[in-house]
Amino acid sequence: MPDVVQRLVEMRVRRPDAVAEAAANRRRPASLLGEHGRLLMVAADHPARGALRAGARPMAMADRADMLERLVLALSRPEVNGVLGTADVLEDLLLLGALDDKVVIGSMNRGGLAGTAFEIDDRFTAYDAASIAAAGFEGGKMLVRIDPEDAATAPTLEAAGRAVSELAGNGLMAMVEPFISHRDGPNGRVRNDLSTEAMIRAMTVAAGLGTTSAHTWLKVPVVEDMERAMAATTLPALILGGEVSADPDAAYESWQKALTLPTVQGLVLGRSLLYPADDDVEGALDTVVSLL
Template identity: 55%
Template sequence: MSETVVATPVTTTALCSTYADVTRLRAENPAAIATAWATRAPRPTIRGNGRLMIVAADHPARGALSVGDRPTAMNSRSDLLDRLRTALANPGVDGVLATSDILEDLLLLGALEDKVVFSSMNRGGLAGASFELDDRMTAATAKWTNEAGLNGAKMLCRVDVADAGTLNMMTACAAAVDELAAGGSIAMLEPFLSSRVDGKVRNDLSADAVIKSMHIIQGLGSTSAYTWLKLPVVDEMERVMDATTLPTLLLGGDPQTAPAETFASWERALAIPAVRGLIVGRTLLYPTDDDVTTAVDTAVSLVR
């Protein structure tokens, strides 16, 4: 895909039309970013039939740049932005989840008008680091999320009972749940039971492990009024969803199977009434054939 010019038409609210314009504005008039957030046309999280199709792009801030067998797939920021704008141009895509740097690029390019926007908060657990499970808040804050008028913020919540860093993560996430709720913003929690296998963090994707992680994480904070879950698609999803009454979006994850098999698993899980939609990143943005438009169209057809 192009690395110099945006892939989709720029709306009339865009402050920039090329990536060079974005860099120029960041250097010469950074205060324009706050003004752009203040004047952006937001949208309510729930609209129409209440189903959501969200694209995610917060992987780079954890140093997770690989997709499948492509270790440097997400190296290029302009290529990532091209792919995101292609996805967001589809009227069936409700919005995006990303770190502030990516969100602000999209904002300046006019891609976030009338879109649901989630920030990503805890990116301190760098992929492969000795401190990976001490996943601290190093990205967006709850205060900024509320002030910028975003719909909410997402937190990765990997629980390893053998790693003391888990407690730091839980404590920070609990505080963020409360602060987001005080501002009327969604706290989207992504729980896993995790452990180190041969030095690498692995998530247990058995139904019982996912259920246990849900019970631990959905109890964070003083209130769950604004708490949502982001869950992987695993076997026995009906039993998994019986473990919560919280609104839930399905996690697409890094593609590990053939596209047809992946989409079929999503379709089965989306049939469960408690599931509110999809939040998918690399599977849609970096499909094996690099046809982002078709991958997004397929996912939208499942949600809608």
Template identity: 65%
Template sequence: MSAPTSYADRVDVGALVTTRVREPGQVARLAEARTRPTGLVGSTGRLMLVAADHPARGALGAGSDPMAMAHRGELLGRLAAALERPGVDGVLGTPDILDDLLLMGALEGKVVIGSMNRGGLAGTVFELDDRFTAYDAEQIERSGFQGGKMLVRIDPDDHASVATLEACARAVGDLADRGLMAMVEPFLSHRVDGRVRNDLSTDAVVRSAAVGAGLGRASAHTWLKLPVVDDMDPVLDSTTLPVLLLGGEVSADQEAQFARWKRTLTHPQVRGMVVGRSLLYPPDGDVAAAVDTVLEMM
């Protein structure tokens, strides 16, 4: 299958804007009427989500292109192409993106996870003060979505981390009260030359997973979203919570990346994947082929 020249050709941006201007209530009506999934996982017990919440944090790069995700029509077209593939269960995104996908009719029967704390803008001095500037639990429930995701970056040298921890703990509880998934994505982080870098050593990921699992006043609905590191056994041995693998950055050696994911998916704690840029902007440009390759591992 050859990739189209531009995925933006799949999206009528003018129609989306017109609806937003003339019928803004259509978003809520479509959310109410849409067919909802019967559960978080299918018969395989796995959950496959595509992620597109990066732009709201000002993180627009994919691979070697620092502005790859800046063209909204192109991004929406790539998301629609991924969501059409049999086996893709749903999507993770911010309100602007999920509202567009609702208007496009792309969320029927899909698991939809709302991204919650996007205030830690990439490259800013306040990046680790990751405030809740997108969804809250109330709106996720009102929209009929299946859960909310939060990023928890912990820098031992930055006081802002504790405010993020407290806010995320509150959100975990608010989602649990409503019977909704709390997807917690924890990292130990440090500033290197002024920029935030996540520590992907095995010990650091184990520690961050332990902290993330303990957030909130209930854990029954908490899932962890964790990066794939070289030695995943200690990471997965550290928790009994369901784990979703984080796809991470676009890799120049996609075959090696896929091989690591396949090995890790054999662990019983691992119940699926959340992949964004790696599938939406693959090196060869073919979204459908990249998605199908990952689905064969599930």
């Protein structure tokens, strides 16, 4: 996409107001759910947190032209009715005319950079509720990692609660992605606890954030006892695809089972859809669409 990159750079240099114009002219979706009755979203907010790995490729998401090509391909499918990203990515897609009739969710807290000492301190460094509303997007997403041993969890929870309230005040979706997390030693990697019990705890905390839950959706991974986990809340939930699986067939099967649960309303797939192990994005799209 070299010509596309050149066109995007020229617009950003010569006509920065083209971004706001494209947002104002975007055709908004009639519903959060697609014709298949689900919300099928592609996520592309990983680079803003310094997380560029996809499977065995440590810098897979470092090539913006390649990432945009994969995103545009995914969004060209009518069954893929939403996208999640930070301003730089969403504005590229706006300028490319790829967001008409799509549910657009702005990623809000990208300050907990991957692999840093302050990773749990998920500051709100990207979108806020006011900018999401001004852009005419459908909602905002926030990552809420709860580390029982890291005091930085508390201000993250406070900020997330405020964001949920402000989004709801604008009638916009608050997509909350909660985890119980732990660090491997003082300077070790932050790992998310994917046990059923930890996910239940994280979900119940996330569901109570803010002054109302009327517009709150949860974004959760598949855990061992998904039925028991999802029984912990009545909030609508989206299954997240997570990292590229070494066994994609098993991942697809787990997503399909989760979609039978009453609270599960769709899927949010990022690297697992854009960078599948065999690099066949079309094939991954076909398989995911068949799950719906």
